[in-house]
Amino acid sequence: MNKHIDQSEFQTPQVTTGPLPASKKVYVQSDRFDDVRVPIREIELHPSANEPNVPVYDTTGPYTDPAVTIDVEKGLARHRTAWVLERGNVEEYEGREVKPEDNGGAQGKYLAREFPVRNRPLRGTGTGPVTQLEFARAGIITKEMEYIAIRENLGRKQALEDAEKTIAQGESFGADIPPFITAEFVRDEVARGRAVIPSNINHPELEPQIIGRNFLVKINANIGNSAVTSSVEEEVDKMVWATRWGADNVMDLSTGRNIHNTREWIIRNSPVPIGTVPIYQALEKVGGVAEDLTWEVYRDTLIEQCEQGVDYFTIHAGVRLPYIHLTADRVTGIVSRGGSIMAKWCLAHHRESFLYTKFAEICEIMRQYDVTFSLGDGMRPGSTADANDRAQFAELETLGELTKVAWGHGCQVMIEGPGHVPMHKIKINMDKQLRECGEAPFYTLGPLTTDIAPGYDHITSGIGAAMIGWFGTAMLCYVTPKEHLGLPNRDDVKVGVITYKLAAHAADLAKGHPAAHLRDDALSRARFEFRWEDQFNLALDPETARDFHDQTLPKEAHKVA
Amino acid sequence: MNKHIDQSEFQTPQVTTGPLPASKKVYVQSDRFDDVRVPIREIELHPSANEPNVPVYDTTGPYTDPAVTIDVEKGLARHRTAWVLERGNVEEYEGREVKPEDNGGAQGKYLAREFPVRNRPLRGTGTGPVTQLEFARAGIITKEMEYIAIRENLGRKQALEDAEKTIAQGESFGADIPPFITAEFVRDEVARGRAVIPSNINHPELEPQIIGRNFLVKINANIGNSAVTSSVEEEVDKMVWATRWGADNVMDLSTGRNIHNTREWIIRNSPVPIGTVPIYQALEKVGGVAEDLTWEVYRDTLIEQCEQGVDYFTIHAGVRLPYIHLTADRVTGIVSRGGSIMAKWCLAHHRESFLYTKFAEICEIMRQYDVTFSLGDGMRPGSTADANDRAQFAELETLGELTKVAWGHGCQVMIEGPGHVPMHKIKINMDKQLRECGEAPFYTLGPLTTDIAPGYDHITSGIGAAMIGWFGTAMLCYVTPKEHLGLPNRDDVKVGVITYKLAAHAADLAKGHPAAHLRDDALSRARFEFRWEDQFNLALDPETARDFHDQTLPKEAHKVA
DSSP states (O other): OOOOOOGGGOOOOOOOOSOOTTEEEEEEEOSSOTTOEEEEEEEOOOGGGOOOOEEEOOOOGGGGOTTSOOOTTTOSOOTTHHHHHHHOSEEEOOOOOOOGGGGTTOOGGGSOOOOSOOOOOEEEOSSSOOSHHHHHHTTOOOHHHHHHHHHHTTTOSSOOTTHHHHHHHSOOTTOOOOSSOOHHHHHHHHHTTSEEOOOOTTOTTSOOOOEETTSOOEEEEEEOOOSSSOOHHHHHHHHHHHHHTTOSEEEEOOOSSOHHHHHHHHHHTOSSOEEEOHHHHHHHHTTTOGGGOOHHHHHHHHHHHHHHTOOEEEEOTTOOGGGGGGGTTOSSOOOOHHHHHHHHHHHHHTSOOHHHHTHHHHHHHHHHHTOEEEEOOTTOOSSGGGTTOHHHHHHHHHHHHHHHHHHHTTOOEEEEEOSBOOGGGHHHHHHHHHHHTTTOOEEEEOOBSOSSOTTOHHHHHHHHHHHHHHHTOSEEEOOOTTTTTSOOOHHHHHHHHHHHHHHHHHHHHHHTOTTTHHHHHHHHHHHHTTOHHHHHHHSSSHHHHHHHHHHHOOOGGGGOO | OOOOOOGGGOOOOOOOOSOOTTEEEEEEEOSSOTTOEEEEEEEOOOGGGOOOOEEEOOOOGGGGOTTSOOOTTTOSOOTTHHHHHHHOSEEEOOOOOOOGGGGTTOOGGGSOOOOSOOOOOEEEOSSSOOSHHHHHHTTOOOHHHHHHHHHHTTTOSSOOTTHHHHHHHSOOTTOOOOSSOOHHHHHHHHHTTSEEOOOOTTOTTSOOOOEETTSOOEEEEEEOOOSSSOOHHHHHHHHHHHHHTTOSEEEEOOOSSOHHHHHHHHHHTOSSOEEEOHHHHHHHHTTTOGGGOOHHHHHHHHHHHHHHTOOEEEEOTTOOGGGGGGGTTOSSOOOOHHHHHHHHHHHHHTSOOHHHHTHHHHHHHHHHHTOEEEEOOTTOOSSGGGTTOHHHHHHHHHHHHHHHHHHHTTOOEEEEEOSBOOGGGHHHHHHHHHHHTTTOOEEEEOOBSOSSOTTOHHHHHHHHHHHHHHHTOSEEEOOOTTTTTSOOOHHHHHHHHHHHHHHHHHHHHHHTOTTTHHHHHHHHHHHHTTOHHHHHHHSSSHHHHHHHHHHHOOOGGGGOO
8 A cells, every 4th residue: 555644644746946067047038929938957167168058858847947936835937828728619618526545545534635736628529620630630739839849959049060961971760850840840740640749739848859860769667666666755756856857758657545645736736747547446346356447537637637738648558359369478578567558458358458459539538627647558569589470569559549549539649669679670570660650659668679678777778768769759758677577666766767868869860860969079179178067967867977977086176277 | 006015014916716606626637637637616506406507617616626726925836837838949057047128127015025935938949840830730730739629518528419510500700610619720810810829938827728710719808017006916916806707808908117027927827829019118218209119129028028937929010111001081080909009119210120021030030939920900990980990800801911921931920900990881891801811810908899988998899899700700809897997996897798698609509510509598497497506606606696696685585496
């Protein structure tokens, strides 16, 4: 069970605020929309460098802006509500009542405190476009698209001088990275389904972000309380902590009690998109017995989470009854939690999965709130021995079929991928995903390139992540050192995030992203000129870099330019 | 300066001994030679697994054999002397006298204690083959070759059932990995120059090992005291510690005082080949002034180290005078220490490097002791911006030319490679090295795939290392978390070694090495069946895996199968 929490003992989550070393947040004003201002982090160099500040992509939200007062009890400012309302086609309504089972029946001192502010949810009325995909197809550039164009360009107003050359020298395996990102390019990529903007209309606190292979590679951090340990406070702190170090997205994989309330605290305080796996909560509602799951319970859970503002749902609709026997000869069977829940249900009832049979209804619900699909790989390989087998690829083919259904309903879609895959089998995954799923963005866990390094799985998977990111994966789901062994703590979250930031960046460099090399070059010059402070400040993790240096050469004198 | 050491305060180095968890050392007897017995580490599984012990490659030497009494004051047993003597063509002689400058002029309490035992050195007489390459060309299978064949097969007497299939499913980019390694195959690979057996005739304590792309990928750990910190004791301990976790090779990069005595303690206690960069010690002998280096000082240093038993020398003979100007426009100039020493010398004298002009004489010296060349990449890129530039490739072409000269003298050769290289430029390095250097083994540092992760450079380089290992690199030089920031301590050495073991293993899997997957599969089965103890014991680092697990789920009950 979860940690026992007495309502009176509930602490307001403590989160880390303040700028990163030598960094300041600047806001770039859109020329097109008055109320679009995009935060960029600028790293200041030592005067002796005689170089301009280095702009870097900023996932940290208002937490690193000293001008913003953070109050976790109130949540972040809901800037984006005005954008959603002015576009129309939505209505405010009372919303579903929170039920005891939403928090696993937790009562009294076991029930985590509710988030203090309640907002009435919005939903689409069916009178016109609601999702970013529908607006894109209608030729409309949303404020989110404009925001993203400025963000991906790191605030630049025009292409870099050597952009064309850098792209030409890269190897992007058929991607189509432009020298300069325009809002029209963003719209077009979304319209084609090659990119998604996860942005539930009920999560107006988020800073819009794009996931697609012609943009910077993104990373995801998983958090979540469990049936064993951790509390609401810890999970909110981990969310802020993960974004501080560069997580573009956070998945709340909470299980056990208090799922609803934990999620509310997280979303209301999150500047990044939040994803979930709704089947986890649905399972809690039926007492953890997979066979007792029903479409009605699942549907109710979807609506509950749509109203809260979850930005994307992992849905394992590709785990079909006829595929389950394909895993019989595997070394590690079905290792995906969602996948094994659904396989158990299918076998118990000997019926096709309701996620598959009710897929059109799921689309209708998600469209009303613009929740993005993350079609889950419930049959992903759990060992290198099982990589690229028939079970895995049969599911991927079904995900391709479902992608087109979801697109038909106006929903945004990305596709989840493996898992454990030796290096020589990674590119086959990417190529097949692009082909089967019409270039919908790929979102992979690692992949882990060996099975023999528990305790170091952030590294064994970071290798695969960098490679598949280079080949075209749009978002990399991090793996922490605790993978396979236990739940990550704060330090593990940071190590996982930094490892995946460097893997994503390695992919951006190799693809020939026109601006990716600027930070490397600035750091290399600092290194060559022994500007230690600049080297630390330009690092993905300035604190660790400084600490490691000081362990051997603690004298200030060594750090002077 | 080095730590002050009072002779009376000198402690016998404390090293870690005893078996790894659930492991025992077994010796496989050669059918061909009575005195060839090859150690293999076997990991025992829980009885419920109903599986045989898992054999793994063992780099740990006698330190993990409870039947061997370790006495660091005496050094390891000199088993291989008999093999060298029975082959003939060598003579014992008095050897060069140790001079004060060999230890940087350290005196009194600043002088590290001499190793207590002195052995007269051996050298070739010129009457017949001395090097493994010369024996191989003469069609002679040495005991080292037989040892290696058994070692690489992990004690198997015949090919695995699925060996051919596993090789066919891998992607080895034109390598020629056999289903089963015979001593004749080892001989042939050495004769062709495609593999080396670094084994100075004056380092009879070592357990023979092969480096070549048709064998298991090897890793190297760098240690060495410096002008700032650390002592003889610490370096001997680090050497044993590095091999305990899987280092196949160790380079002693000591600088400052006491280089000679530190190295003697290391070699006499090392079961793995030891490499050095002789120019580092030569520079100390001329007071650290590069311009004052002479061929005579360098030659004297080579002989000193040949007699001590160094197994391979990094020699930056490709840093030629006409190439130096090619680095003028680089972001990070010349970052190799040996490279910049020689560039400074060439520019100061405006003369061609003596390492290049005297190369034939260097070959003659190294041949007498069977010291392997590791032709250094003194112009390797120090930033991703400088990767694959004209300076780097001009040097590589010269290394190809020198490879053929060294082969002409009967010397074994490997080639060092970069450095900092973004992912899409890695394979170009491998392909060019194979072409220019006649398939001599490639030995690379990383490469690092981005420049922005100081503190995590073991990871950013582990990505490149796994990839280039897959493409054909035979040995990967580890990078620790302290790279660019300070000297690695014991913990850093371990993290560096484990990271590179997993990178090398990922490469073996991807190449289709027939036996590499056995450990992954055993661990995956243990994982799927919740045999926690087996999962820990099969891990590259059982201690960390167990510790991470116990942080969340400390109960013994959770570990039962």
